[in-house]
Amino acid sequence: MDTQSLQAFLAVADSGSFSRAAEQLHLTQPAVSKRIAGLEGQIRARLFDRIGRKVTLTEAGHMLLPRARAILVMVDDSRRALGNLSGDVGGELILATSHHIGLHRLPPILSAYVQDFPDVRLDLRFLDSEQAYQGVLDGDIEMAIVTLAAHPDPQLRVVPLWIDQLWFVACSNHPLSQQQELSLALLCQHDAVLPGPLTFTRQLINEHLASHGLHLKVGQSTNYLETLKMMVNAGLGWSLLPERMVEEDVARHDLVRLPVNIAPIRRPLGYLVHRERTLSNAARSMLERLDAARDGEAIDWDLPTLTT
Known part of the structure; x- marks a missing residue:
């Protein structure tokens, strides 16, 4: 399975539409359909049912979905680990934050960061804290700066920054x-x-x-x-x-x-990253800036984790 086919599969599964998936991937709809058909040929099973304009996952599609996510996360993780060896701070950093934090807390931190690391392509996404939290869990977002959950998922490293x-x-x-x-x-x-x-x-x-x-x-x-x-x-x-x-x-x-x-x-505000993810040098440099901006009150804030 090639990663491009898996990316197309996830885009269709998440959007429920071949046309929307094509827009997200900057491809034509026939190109997306070709990648899905190739993937279906490899696994010898249909991944989607197409009834009218509705696209739904088949049983095989549901089975492949979490595995496809895990494969792409592993590939991205490997790329980051190899890229980190040079010590350079560059590449893409996908960072999510809430509108409130983006307006009232982050401007001076972001301003200094982009001046110090001009080779970083900062993909800043404004999301509800709950969406950003899930995005980090799913591996779609490298780090998030949000309102923190009262009981964070144990898969996440969660650090309060401000109260x-x-x-x-x-x-x-x-x-x-x-x-x-x-x-x-x-x-x-x-x-x-x-x-x-x-x-x-x-x-x-x-x-x-x-x-x-x-x-x-x-x-x-x-x-x-x-x-x-x-x-x-x-x-x-x-x-x-x-x-x-x-x-x-x-x-x-x-x-x-x-x-x-x-x-x-x-309420605590802070950052979260996935414990199992290899962070890019760009993310590590951002975390250093955030740790330096941490309030004294936040250092003593206790966040209990969920029990598994």
């Missing part, structure tokens, strides 16, 4: 904005605007409220924190947003920090 304190905020004319002290019970009677229910941040918030026997009234959700801040400003509800993101708005009185009578809610 975000989350502030309860609302607009200045919100019914709760004049309160001198605010209970969680009263807060939960009002609509919130928060990240989606499957995000690490929302899960953290839900766990804190559940520990008090409370549940949220969520009016609207979006995973983009800048959009959440706009929705709070518009009076659509209260929210929990990072201090670093809203402190200027609070200072200008555009937003009000709500005096909720509980201990601060905090």
